[in-house]
Amino acid sequence: xxxxxxxxxxxxxxxxxxxxxxxxxxxxxxxxxxxxxxxxxxxxxxxxxxxxxxxxxxxxxxxxxxxxxxxxxxxxxxxxxxxxxxxxxxxxxxxxxxxxxxxxxxxxxxxxxxxxxxxxxxxxxxxxxxxxxxxxxxxxxxxxxxxxxxxxxxxxxxxxxxxxxxxxxxxxxxxxxxxxxxxxxxxxxxxxxxxxxxxxxxxxxxxxxxxxxxxxxxxxxxxxxxxxxxxxxxxxxxxxxxxxxxxxxxxxxxxxxxxxxxxxxxxxxxxxxxxxxxxxxxxxxxxxxxxxxxxxxxxxxxxxxxxxxxxxxxxxxxxxxxxxxxxxxxxxxxxxxxxxxxxxxxxxxxxxxxxxxxxxxxxxxxxxxxxxxxxxxxxxxxxxxxxxxxxxxxxxxxxxxxxxxxxxxxxxxxx
Ligand code: HAM
Numbered sequence: 001x002x003x004x005x006x007x008x009x010x011x012x013x014x015x016x017x018x019x020x021x022x023x024x025x026x027x028x029x030x031x032x033x034x035x036x037x038x039x040x041x042x043x044x045x046x047x048x049x050x051x052x053x054x055x056x057x058x059x060x061x062x063x064x065x066x067x068x069x070x071x072x073x074x075x076x077x078x079x080x081x082x083x084x085x086x087x088x089x090x091x092x093x094x095x096x097x098x099x100x101x102x103x104x105x106x107x108x109x110x111x112x113x114x115x116x117x118x119x120x121x122x123x124x125x126x127x128x129x130x131x132x133x134x135x136x137x138x139x140x141x142x143x144x145x146x147x148x149x150x151x152x153x154x155x156x157x158x159x160x161x162x163x164x165x166x167x168x169x170x171x172x173x174x175x176x177x178x179x180x181x182x183x184x185x186x187x188x189x190x191x192x193x194x195x196x197x198x199x200x201x202x203x204x205x206x207x208x209x210x211x212x213x214x215x216x217x218x219x220x221x222x223x224x225x226x227x228x229x230x231x232x233x234x235x236x237x238x239x240x241x242x243x244x245x246x247x248x249x250x251x252x253x254x255x256x257x258x259x260x261x262x263x264x265x266x267x268x269x270x271x272x273x274x275x276x277x278x279x280x281x282x283x284x285x286x287x288x289x290x291x292x293x294x295x296x297x298x299x300x301x302x303x304x305x306x307x308x309x310x311x312x313x314x315x316x317x318x319x320x321x322x323x324x325x326x327x328x329x330x331x332x333x334x335x336x337x338x339x340x341x342x343x344x345x346x347x348x349x350x351x352x353x354x355x356x357x358x359x360x361x362x363x364x365x366x367x368x369x370x371x372x373x374x375x376x377x378x379x380x381x382x383x384x385x386x387x388x389x390x391x392x393x394x395x396x397x398x399x400x401x402x403x404x405x406x407x408x409x410x411x412x413x414x415x
Contacts, residue, residue, distance in 0.1 A: 007113070007121030015310065017320040022309050023106070025152025026126045033145050035104040035128050040084040042108065046074040052083030052288065054259025056200050063111040065121075077110035082260070082285070082301055085129045090294035100132035106306075118276040118308045127282070127303030131289065134298040136233050139264040139284055140240035146280045146302045147246050150268060155312045158270040158279070160246065163254035164234040164263050165202070166226045168287075174222045175201045181219050188215050205253040208275075221252035230263055237264055260285040264300065270312055279312065280304035322372020325391075325411060327354040327379065328364040334384040341377065341389060341404055348408040368394060375414070377407060 004010065011019065030037075046066050053060050065077040078084055085103055089096050106126040113119050128145055130138050143160065150158060165171060178201045186194055190209040197204065205216055226234065241248050248266070256265045265283035273279065282302025289297035325345060329338035338354055345352045353371055358364050361380075368376045378390040383401065391410050392399040402410050 005121070007115030007119075009120060009122070009307070017318050018310055018313050018316070019306065021313070021318065022149070022153040022306055023126070026104075026106070026149045026304075029145055029148040029152060030104045030128065032148070033102070033141060035102040035130075035145070038085060038088065038103040038105050040078070040081060040088055040105055040107075043075045043077050044084055044087065046076040048083050048087050049076055049079060051291065052086065052260060053080070057258055059111060059258070063113055065110045065112055079111045080109055080258075081105050081107075081125055081127045081303055082129060082258075082288075085127075085301075086288050086292050086294075086299070089129075089131060090289060090292045096131075096289075096294055096297070098132065100130070102128070102130050104128040116276070118273050118305075118311055120307060124306040125303040126306060127301060129299060129301035131297050131299045134233075134286060136236035136264075137240060138300050139233075139237040140244070140246075142282060142300050142302050143237075143241060143248070143266055144244065144246055146268060146282070146304060149304060150280065150309070153309055153313060154316055155270070155279070155309060157272070158268055158312070160248040160266060160268055161251040161254050162238065162241075162248040162264070162266045163223065163251050164226060164230055164237075165222055165255055165261055165265055165283075166230040167262060170222065170226050170230055171202070174220070174225050177220050177225065178202065178204070182215075185215060188212075202255045203257070205255050206257060216253060219253075222255075223250070223252045233263055256281065256283060260288045260291075262286045266302070268304070272312055273308060276308065278305075279308035320372065322374065323353050324350040324373070324415070325352045325375045325377050326364070326368030326371055326373035327352060327377045328361060328368065329354070329359075329379045330361075330381060330384070331359045332384075334379045334381070337384055337387075337389075337404065338379050341379070341407060344404075345377075345408055345411065348412070350408070350411055375411060379404075 049064060050060050059079045064079055066074055069075050085105060095101050107124060108122050109125050110122050112121055115121060128142065130142060182197055188211050190207060190212055193204045193207050193212050204212060254265050254267060261283040263284045267278045268280040269277040270279060280302055284300040286298040289299060327338045327342050329335045335356055342352045342354055355364065355367060365376060373394060376392045376394055378392060383389050388401050388403050389407050390399050390401045391407060
């Protein structure tokens with residue numbers, strides 16, 4: 001027997017109804033906001049992610065599934081979608097000439113993280129990226145899209161955290177302030193943060209270590225040090241959100257673990273998820289298109305993890321749909337008629353199932369029940385001889401015998 005690798009899941013049909021509720025909510029919200037789907041490749045040349053996300057990030061430095069192709073070039077299974085969408089956008093002359101471009105994507109992502117509840121090595125994201133404007137309206141729009149998907153999926157009791165990490169100038173000044181703040185307190189930092197202080201001081205604010213978290217409480221906050229334009233941008237985003245009923249909470253330490261962000265960052269979190277509490281996240285990344293060789297193009301986006309959203313609706317009742325009809329037969333000539341009838345009903349648009357090997361009525365009714373069938377269509381000895389079938393409503397128990405050719409019309413009338 002083979003086993004699946006750690007952190008990789010099979011998704012069986014019993015999870016699919018809730019799963020599809022998330023996908024359905026996303027498709028409906030994307031349509032309302034005029035986002036169109038892009039299908040991006042599952043792997044890219046490694047430089048796309050190394051340059052896009054930043055060499056020092058956890059994802060690039062320790063979580064990528066990277067291998068050489070037969071020609072010796074380094075390829076990586078996508079750990080996220082943004083870098084691929086930006087690469088595709090810059091590479092495609094038609095789309096990057098548009099004044100504004102709204103794209104969404106979905107599919108599996110791969111990160112070699114330590115598996116635990118809500119943290120997988122292969123997981124699925126749905127995400128959206130907007131290209132072409134610095135207007136704070138679009139930061140609001142992206143957060144409203146993510147919020148619409150969360151609500152449409154039936155997720156309750158979550159919080160939206162929002163921050164601005166400013167422009168490059170703001171960050172340089174803030175990092176200098178942070179370094180000054182941590183000077184003389186280095187011995188209270190964890191080993192990782194001691195190393196991070198020189199290279200990437202803002203990541204210290206993300207550390208889960210207790211002593212680092214305590215120390216952070218006294219640290220300067222970036223929102224007190226934004227330039228006028230960035231502060232104004234941040235205020236406008238928040239006022240659009242507030243006036244349109246999207247409730248957010250300021251988290252001045254929300255810095256995110258990817259290098260491409262500028263200004264707005266946000267996360268959708270739920271305490272029901274435990275340690276891995278974010279189920280959707282994103283932000284603005286005004287420099288990435290240019291960094292990838294495109295013309296300067298501001299952008300903002302988000303991605304949601306389907307498995308984490310699933311965990312939040314896993315306990316909810318959901319009426320899963322069954323099939324229209326289960327055909328019950330007694331073998332022999334009756335089986336031949338059952339196969340013919342199943343084919344005719346399927347051609348007429350009904351979902352139908354049957355078991356050619358099963359002859360007992362009891363066992364077949366049990367299967368009809370398990371498949372949540374609305375009707376049982378019975379071809380017993382009598383029906384078989386007469387060229388008829390008995391259609392039984394499995395909820396009410398009512399039944400009627402009709403000729404086989406009338407069966408489809410009868411099912412259509414009853415629905
Ligand atoms: P991210 O925060 O790395 O952002 O991932 C977004 C979401 O993907 C997370 O909130 C979580 O729900 C899910 N996720 C991430 N890692 C795992 C994992 N190991 N197992 C299960 N779920 C996971 C990004 O990926 C950015 N590309 C978002 C973005 C789009 N920013 C701008 N545009």
